Amino acid sequence: MELDTFEQLLTPTGRDLLAEVAARAGVESDLALGTSLRRDHPPELVAAAVTQNHLRGQARRKLGEDAARMYFTHDALEQATRASVSRARTKRLTASGTVAVVDLGCGIGGDLVAFARAGLRVRGVERDPVRAAMARANLGALGLDGEVIEADLGDVQPQTDEVPFLDPARRDAHGRVFDPAAMTPPWDVVAQFLTRPAVVKTLPGFPHAILPEGVEAQWVSDGGDLVEACLWGPGLATAPRRATALPSGAELIGFGDPGEIGDVGGWLHEPDDAVIRAGLVGELATRMGGHLVDGHLAYVTTDEAHTDPLARSFRIVEELPYREKPLRAALTRHDVGTLTIKKRGVDVVPEQLVKRLKLKGSRTATVILARIDDGARAFLVEETGHG
Template sequence: MRCVSSQTVAQSFAWLLTDDGQAVLSRAVEASAEPGYDELALQGELRRGTRPERVALAITQAELRRRATGKFGELAARMYFTPDGLEQATRLSVSTHRASRLQAAVTQSVVDLGCGIGGDLVAFARAGITTAGVDLDPLRVAMARANLAALELGGAVQEADATAVDSSPFDVAFADPARRSGAGRSFRVEDWTPPWSFVESLLRRDACVKVAPGIPHAIVPAGVEAEWVSDHGEVKEAALWSGRLATDARRATVIGDGGLATLTDADDPGTEIVGVGTLGGFLYEPDGAVIRAGLVTAVAAGVQGRLLDSKIAYVTSDEAYRSPFARSYRVLEEVPYREKQLRAALRARGIGTLTIKKRGVDGSPEQLRKRLDLHGEDEATLVLTRARGRGIALLVKPF
């Protein structure tokens, strides 16, 4: 198979930005949104006046824009992507939060060392920060420039090796190392590009580095803040903040329909104060960002509660609270934990539709649901977990 260089693809992308290219792209976007869309028919239509590789590029962009709506909202309709670039790009809500932190720290300028298709550049520029980006891939550089231009935002982007760039003229350096090896996505810092050694050197100045949510707490350098961010209950990333940008050791930030909320180690009294206690009338399931940040006991303190078990991220309380940092449930009753007795108890209550949540116990909820073989008319939520080392099963109701 013939290898097509990134430079060649970048040249084809340049055509897409011309009037002819924009007309073809516009038609591809329009057609792909029509009921009964037929890609082969669209290819035949567009190829009557355009080279096949350019048609393929336009149709791919139309599809990527549709997929990008989940990350970039209405901005996606004017932006440009590669499949990998879209996958690796930060969700707009998360990058906007990051840009807001820089804005609050009175950041005048930021350099993005490995900017990709420019998702973070867009957020920085929208926050009014003077923005520059570099990347080794000429296509991504071209797309980052085009994305800034399409959204009428300022900023400079050039092709360069991030590790060779002098970032000192900028207030803040930002980096998002690629976390892939030859075998695919990697969770080992040794496989990052740029490498962990570069990240450590960057964190000696005012900087922010986007990292995987699974980063071990132990490798975070002293004096660097680690922030875990979730968006609508899904943990999206962690970020390391250094220099004057570091305000706490650990932080959990949750983004939801109600806005943004943040919790830090300053809010955490620790297990010794919160303690492990008996089941109360309410159960709280901490957000994934809270769990990653090790701030479950901070949630317990916030609901005047306690842990069910010292090793499991469930909190119980005698009081009802709504917390942005946890899902809240009213405990209806404790039911038998052993499967045979559990089946009988659920059938006796007429339960046919069962949502199963579990932490700290073995087994698959899907397989258990099949084995229970329920046929009632009522619905229920079942929590399987451990309390003080023993297995328990709870029927709960979200509130």
């Protein structure tokens, strides 16, 4: 979208057009709606309004009710932080005594909204003129105070009381990038900010090996989805590594202790993905009074029933044969017809295996397939606790 087209959307005529599109979109096809509206409005403005209506619908999953009043681009919405995650990050910032944030590369201002709503003084910096204009419009549409300037982050000096926040872009012309050096700005630029109190949102696959000394890495899941790693610079860091699960807010901190390994007990526990990516499975096992079943497998086992908000817990009903034919016979004996397969460390496509088993029983069951001590094993389990 061109800047002048977006600015037309902000006029009374543009706002009326957006309202009309929203009212008619569920009744008419995009083709019919566009044809009708182009009789009275420029084609580029109609296209922009229809696109915004679609993006607002998509954004509702991330941003809730705010999405209906905000403006987006496809790429900026994809990178935008979920509102629940932004709120959690902002709560931690305010608890640290932070009073002001400068968002260096603010995009359409999703995180600015959370910062401003919490009462922080906010300043956004965005070099793309359309995104900068959208960030200003989004703050205004939600009745929030804040400044957004169009500039390159390298040309802006954070004020003494401002905590820099960066969310480097993780897409290029070819799609997603997974190498921190390929982000925009690249890792060497981002790392310079982490020598002081600063916060960086980055990819969930952020490599532990390049984490600077004195910087905390926090992995965050939301509703079971691993969504980001967040790096906290000196002055804000309070632990080496942290795993956080939303919406509960359950957390685990530690150093990445590998943990002890032992025999499979009566229960298996599947850690939240944030715990796994943070390398805190060993600490979780200690907290649960258990141990790992294998040094390369993210499963905790205990002899007694135990639940933890950062794990799904399963009671082992029976160890089953791993090979397909005797596995089918065992599941048939249990009258299983609907099967869920969870796997760790084995070369199995669960959907294909379920199809081949051709189970016809009346019961629903879960089987965990895992490679333990270099051998594949199968366990019929019953879930007893979930975060």
